[in-house]
Amino acid sequence: xxxxxxALKRPEIDGRLLSELVDYLRHVSxxxxxxxxxxxxxxxxxxxxxxxxxxxxxxxxxxxYVDALxxxxxxxxxxxxxxxxxxxxxxxxxxxxxxxIVLLLRDVLARSLFEQYKSDSELLxxxxxxxxxxxxxxxxxxxxxxxxxxERVIREQQAAIRExxxxxxxxxxxxxxxxxxxxxDSQRARQLTEQLLHAIQxxxxxxxxxxxxxxxxxxxxxxxxxxxxxxxxxxxGASAIITGLSSGIAQTLVDLGVDLSMMRTxxxxxxxxEEAERLLGYKVIQSSEQHTVEDDD
Amino acid sequence: xxVPILKQGDYLIASIQSALTDTEVLHLRDELASxxxxxxxxxxxxxxxxxxxxxxxxxxxxxxxxxxxxxxGAETVIVGIQPDVAVAMVQFELNLDPLHTALDLEExxxxxxxxxxxxxxxxx
Numbered sequence: 001x002x003x004x005x006x007a008l009k010r011p012e013i014d015g016r017l018l019s020e021l022v023d024y025l026r027h028v029s030x031x032x033x034x035x036x037x038x039x040x041x042x043x044x045x046x047x048x049x050x051x052x053x054x055x056x057x058x059x060x061x062x063x064x065y066v067d068a069l070x071x072x073x074x075x076x077x078x079x080x081x082x083x084x085x086x087x088x089x090x091x092x093x094x095x096x097x098x099x100x101i102v103l104l105l106r107d108v109l110a111r112s113l114f115e116q117y118k119s120d121s122e123l124l125x126x127x128x129x130x131x132x133x134x135x136x137x138x139x140x141x142x143x144x145x146x147x148x149x150x151e152r153v154i155r156e157q158q159a160a161i162r163e164x165x166x167x168x169x170x171x172x173x174x175x176x177x178x179x180x181x182x183x184x185d186s187q188r189a190r191q192l193t194e195q196l197l198h199a200i201q202x203x204x205x206x207x208x209x210x211x212x213x214x215x216x217x218x219x220x221x222x223x224x225x226x227x228x229x230x231x232x233x234x235x236x237g238a239s240a241i242i243t244g245l246s247s248g249i250a251q252t253l254v255d256l257g258v259d260l261s262m263m264r265t266x267x268x269x270x271x272x273x274e275e276a277e278r279l280l281g282y283k284v285i286q287s288s289e290q291h292t293v294e295d296d297d
Numbered sequence: 298x299x300v301p302i303l304k305q306g307d308y309l310i311a312s313i314q315s316a317l318t319d320t321e322v323l324h325l326r327d328e329l330a331s332x333x334x335x336x337x338x339x340x341x342x343x344x345x346x347x348x349x350x351x352x353x354x355x356x357x358x359x360x361x362x363x364x365x366x367x368x369x370g371a372e373t374v375i376v377g378i379q380p381d382v383a384v385a386m387v388q389f390e391l392n393l394d395p396l397h398t399a400l401d402l403e404e405x406x407x408x409x410x411x412x413x414x415x416x417x418x419x420x421x
Contacts, residue, residue, distance in 0.1 A: 228388065237399035
């Protein structure tokens with residue numbers, strides 16, 4: 001905001017100067033574009049793109065950039081930056097590269113302006129006064145657009161992971177298992193609780209086995225959330241069994257002093273299922289006699 | 298609106314149809330206590346499936362009902378707690394111990410039957 005304010009203070013001078021500036025930049029556009037692409041290659045930015053692609057994008061960005069300088073409105077440029085970011089993010093472009101190329105363009109243009117007006121330092125000063133705020137604003141716009149776009153992609157991916165990562169599986173009548181894989185944060189823990197409770201209702205589950213073999217670490221908030229999940233299942237008439245507590249997690253829970261006295265925990269998923277079957281009154285019997293070899297150890 | 302109390306064999310079934318005022322909760326408590334005596338019931342099922350909220354007062358009253366009924370020889374089971382309600386209750390640390398809870402009416406009756414058998418085998 002501060003940047004555009006300073007530009008508004010002397011609109012009549014800046015307006016005239018800006019249009020002169022823009023005319024000049026359009027006039028020398030081919031040279032400056034090539035210079036810019038050369039500098040990009042030199043700085044080893046945009047390594048994932050072919051030189052032709054870089055040149056095409058550079059042309060579009062350059063034109064948009066000059067348009068934005070002329071009109072003072074960054075909306076078109078913003079939309080273009082978003083669109084470009086969306087394409088580039090999938091190919092693994094980093095924030096520093098995007099900021100790098102915009103600042104390079106800013107630098108290339110500024111140098112060319114120096115070259116053009118160096119004979120008249122008074123005019124050069126005024127040209128730069130008009131150019132700098134607008135150029136800064138454009139750099140900020142492009143940078144912010146990229147970061148916002150990236151955050152949007154991250155949010156989308158997080159949502160997709162959440163969708164995929166919490167299946168509630170029915171293994172027997174009245175018995176569901178909930179394998180948890182990956183990192184548990186409190187948002188995911190909350191969502192998990194919700195899904196589990198609804199599954200209890202729809203599957204009429206009496207026992208739930210929550211398997212956390214795939215969880216690498218746990219903090220106190222999540223541990224408490226797990227306890228709450230167990231209590232809430234209890235209120236809905238289902239017993240919960242937690243399985244697959246790694247030694248690390250078990251140690252953490254003890255160190256944190258989380259009260260697990262009301263949790264039913266079993267070492268591994270197999271043990272948990274056996275315990276669940278016992279609770280439900282199932283008895284698993286091997287049908288053929290010849291396979292009753294002790295393979296427990 | 299008062300809660301209808303149905304008698305089904307040895308059991309009483311109270312199905313709460315809509316949110317209750319505090320007076321209605323107290324009324325339900327008294328009604329159930331007297332019904333248990335009159336019908337010599339062995340169990341009570343209270344269905345709360347229609348409730349969107351169970352506050353601390355209702356939770357405490359449900360526990361009181363259960364404790365009173367137990368003194369008169371009947372076990373109580375709360376059925377039909379909705380997922381959201383269960384989460385909220387746990388978050389506000391509303392405790393229903395030592396009440397039994399079950400998914401629905403059918404489950405509740407099974408729980409009562411089993412609780413009663415246990416009592417018999419222990420010889421209480």
